[in-house]
Amino acid sequence: MRREPAGQQTAETSDSDVRPGGRPAILLGRLETLLGYSVRRAQMRVFQDFEAEMNELGLTPGQLGALFLIEANRGLSQSELGTALGIDRSSVVPLIDRLQRRGWVRRAARASDRRAHALELAPAGIALLERLMPRLEAHEARIAAALSPAERKRLFELLSKVAAK
Amino acid sequence: MRREPAGQQTAETSDSDVRPGGRPAILLGRLETLLGYSVRRAQMRVFQDFEAEMNELGLTPGQLGALFLIEANRGLSQSELGTALGIDRSSVVPLIDRLQRRGWVRRAARASDRRAHALELAPAGIALLERLMPRLEAHEARIAAALSPAERKRLFELLSKVAAK
DNA sequence: GTCAAATTGTTTGATACTCAAACAATCATC
DNA sequence: GATGATTGTTTGAGTATCAAACAATTTGAC
Numbered sequence: 001m002r003r004e005p006a007g008q009q010t011a012e013t014s015d016s017d018v019r020p021g022g023r024p025a026i027l028l029g030r031l032e033t034l035l036g037y038s039v040r041r042a043q044m045r046v047f048q049d050f051e052a053e054m055n056e057l058g059l060t061p062g063q064l065g066a067l068f069l070i071e072a073n074r075g076l077s078q079s080e081l082g083t084a085l086g087i088d089r090s091s092v093v094p095l096i097d098r099l100q101r102r103g104w105v106r107r108a109a110r111a112s113d114r115r116a117h118a119l120e121l122a123p124a125g126i127a128l129l130e131r132l133m134p135r136l137e138a139h140e141a142r143i144a145a146a147l148s149p150a151e152r153k154r155l156f157e158l159l160s161k162v163a164a165k
Numbered sequence: 166m167r168r169e170p171a172g173q174q175t176a177e178t179s180d181s182d183v184r185p186g187g188r189p190a191i192l193l194g195r196l197e198t199l200l201g202y203s204v205r206r207a208q209m210r211v212f213q214d215f216e217a218e219m220n221e222l223g224l225t226p227g228q229l230g231a232l233f234l235i236e237a238n239r240g241l242s243q244s245e246l247g248t249a250l251g252i253d254r255s256s257v258v259p260l261i262d263r264l265q266r267r268g269w270v271r272r273a274a275r276a277s278d279r280r281a282h283a284l285e286l287a288p289a290g291i292a293l294l295e296r297l298m299p300r301l302e303a304h305e306a307r308i309a310a311a312l313s314p315a316e317r318k319r320l321f322e323l324l325s326k327v328a329a330k
Numbered sequence: 331g332t333c334a335a336a337t338t339g340t341t342t343g344a345t346a347c348t349c350a351a352a353c354a355a356t357c358a359t360c
Numbered sequence: 361g362a363t364g365a366t367t368g369t370t371t372g373a374g375t376a377t378c379a380a381a382c383a384a385t386t387t388g389a390c
Contacts, residue, residue: 072194
């Protein structure tokens, strides 16, 4: 081995419990009982599927969230968007930069306040969302494939109880 | 001349459709119907609460996950850990570096394979987990505060259905 | 046994995301 | 008009992630 980060190495590793045969499933241990970890795993699955579906469009969940929020709240400021997304307003800048560079979003002037930008969808952004909906619905269907409609509704309710502050 | 985040509590307008902050509520729009976004919001809440609780210990969810996996699978390799965590093995390096630097984890030698490191908890790591459990339980209780035991169990089931590949 | 292929940990490079702190421009308030 | 607050932005630091390369080592085919 080339370089070692200089730590104590106790070569006391007993090979007695070396897994026989190959690859037994890795135990989750205490993680199994943590609600947070359960949410995290579901989130990973969702994210992964989303990424695969939106691959061609090169859209991330965060970007889609921004687009939908701008659509539903035309003219909102970057600060307001940041608050709604739960990120700092300085983090909104590169996010909108990218959406604007792609022609999906505009930073329109706001007559009443020349500091703020009034965010709005550009025509290409509106078209994108329309074109995107079938993919999004396919993604949604895949995510909820193992759930009955009633279970899906129940999951919504329970998750919103967790998310509620 | 330092500026504080300063909440927007400048409310003194007519309270008709206006929220305490002085602004109309931001609409979620189509986001409202997306299961993925629902999971994401719950995840954000969990993450936020975790961070606040583990602030003093300076522990992230990912680091705690690694510690628990190492605890439950003593001697596993970095590659195996990466697979279990869903991250690349090159990303495991700085993760373990940090845990090792803090004295919580050891990269022990493995006689049967001198390429791999056998990951194991150092005594300080074991002590950490013990010391940490009350905090983790408090966090867990807060997260599930709005859920009955039956609802919590149901949420586990539904989330695992979503996470199942 | 020998040798090619696979594996492991690591480094490097690139991208992305986040916040904190500072700054100019602008607004709000007095 | 003066003062403080807000907005968007830049910069800097930290973290996280992957891909690609690499040396050391193991494994498997022959």
